[in-house]
Amino acid sequence: MAKEKTGNLNRRQFIQTSGLAMAGMPFLSLASQKPESRIAKDSPETSFEFSFLTDIHLKPEMNAPLGFQMAIDKVNELNSDFAIMGGDLVYDVMRGDYERSDMLFDLYQKMSRGFNMPVYNCVGNHDLFAIYPESPEDANHPDYKYGMWERYFGKTYYSFDHKGWHFIVLNSLDVTEDKKYKGVFHAEQLEWLAEDLKNTDQSTPIVVTTHIPMLSTHWQLKGQNGAVGVENSAEVIRMLENHNLKLILQGHIHWKEYGMVNDRFDFITGGSIAGNGWKGRRHNTKEGFVQIKVQGENYSWEYIDHGWEAERLRLQL
Numbered sequence: 001m002a003k004e005k006t007g008n009l010n011r012r013q014f015i016q017t018s019g020l021a022m023a024g025m026p027f028l029s030l031a032s033q034k035p036e037s038r039i040a041k042d043s044p045e046t047s048f049e050f051s052f053l054t055d056i057h058l059k060p061e062m063n064a065p066l067g068f069q070m071a072i073d074k075v076n077e078l079n080s081d082f083a084i085m086g087g088d089l090v091y092d093v094m095r096g097d098y099e100r101s102d103m104l105f106d107l108y109q110k111m112s113r114g115f116n117m118p119v120y121n122c123v124g125n126h127d128l129f130a131i132y133p134e135s136p137e138d139a140n141h142p143d144y145k146y147g148m149w150e151r152y153f154g155k156t157y158y159s160f161d162h163k164g165w166h167f168i169v170l171n172s173l174d175v176t177e178d179k180k181y182k183g184v185f186h187a188e189q190l191e192w193l194a195e196d197l198k199n200t201d202q203s204t205p206i207v208v209t210t211h212i213p214m215l216s217t218h219w220q221l222k223g224q225n226g227a228v229g230v231e232n233s234a235e236v237i238r239m240l241e242n243h244n245l246k247l248i249l250q251g252h253i254h255w256k257e258y259g260m261v262n263d264r265f266d267f268i269t270g271g272s273i274a275g276n277g278w279k280g281r282r283h284n285t286k287e288g289f290v291q292i293k294v295q296g297e298n299y300s301w302e303y304i305d306h307g308w309e310a311e312r313l314r315l316q317l
């Protein structure tokens with residue numbers, strides 16, 4: 001079975017990629033293997049599930065803590081091995097003062113201790129402290145930009161391994177001279193990534209997490225040419241060319257999307273926990289998260305409704 005496609009993205013989709021990376025086949029070459037020759041290497045040691053939750057936008061208002069707690073409870077119920085958070089953990093420290101911003105991260109950190117498994121955080125644009133002119137603080141503050149994040153969660157880019165798979169969490173953000181965020185992988189991180197990949201076997205399955213999408217249909221459909229993407233994502237794709245990239249997980253646009261590239265790797269934009277600022281769906285994407293089940297070299301995914309929409313509507317009554 002090569003791929004089982006369904007018209008309903010809430011159903012589990014079975015993904016089996018070709019393993020062409022192991023044959024050293026670049027992404028941009030035409031895949032020549034016949035689907036039936038793709039033999040999966042399943043083993044109990046590489047069977048696990050993990051959850052990808054993105055765009056939580058946590059704040060004390062709008063019943064956001066209740067909605068986040070429902071997502072935490074659902075992940076615990078699913079008994080995932082770990083959770084990856086796709087960024088925009090809080091809303092919002094870009095424009096905020098120190099007290100409010102610190103309180104938001106503190107709230108997030110305390111609540112995320114409710115997960116029964118390790119949590120790996122990715123940084124989002126709303127998590128960058130005092131980068132906008134509206135903030136009373138500026139670049140002189142020790143918590144500026146990545147500082148507050150680093151104080152709470154450590155490095156903004158890193159990798160970890162789980163049951164033979166390699167997970168790379170990237171920082172897709174920097175700040176422009178006129179004080180706006182932009183989607184970019186900065187040079188220092190690319191140096192680190194080159195080193196990380198040097199130490200990763202070419203056959204090891206890789207999952208990349210980025211807040212700002214590296215690939216998306218969003219800008220073609222919405223007409224915002226490149227505005228919501230990482231400007232140098234092609235550079236990272238090139239670096240991964242001769243590795244066994246399986247999947248890119250993305251956030252930011254609160255949009256649910258799956259794509260497959262040339263029989264080699266897939267990308268999923270994982271909806272959001274917050275919807276439209278906790279007021280309802282955004283882009284008509286229901287609040288939820290992505291559950292990923294890995295078996296050997298393959299994985300399947302499903303968008304999980306943790307019940308927040310029904311609860312939100314009930315609370316509005």
Ligand SMILES: [Fe+2]
Pocket residue numbers: 055057087088124126252253254
């Ligand atoms: Fe967001």
